[in-house]
Amino acid sequence: MLPLLGATGRPLTCNHEFHFGCLESWSKNNSNDGRCKCPLANCDQIFTCMQVKTAIPGGKPQYFPVGGKYACNNCSDFVNSPALSTNGCDHYFCSQCISELMENKHICPVDKKAYTDIKVSTCVGAPPVATVSWNPPFLALTPAVNLNFHTNEAQ
16 A cells, blocks of 8 residues: 655655655666665665654654565565564575475575574664564464465466
């Protein structure tokens, strides 16, 4: 669902603010693999997620991905909401791969960095809304956290 008219948006990597409709249109026309350069000519920041604020006072910001298809950094299937990443790096994984990673060595398969937590975000690039710490009962928590978002189909 798109925000209301009058909403402003900004790439999460810089603080440049735009009318959300303009930023969304820019990102659709200028993105590559779910990444987009800030629309300002003198800004080289690349973003994967946009923060959107409505004109309603006290409204919470919403987050929208630049692209709808992000490949899992382990198996290349699509990562859907929520986006799951290991702490210590910004690599995102599908729920199936995160579950397998939590059962094994606790090392990111991309950069080989050790991790202790899984960050849960509304979309790739958004700030975490929850953190799941690794401990033996993690697998028992999986249904409550609802990590069943692994898919091979485009959304």
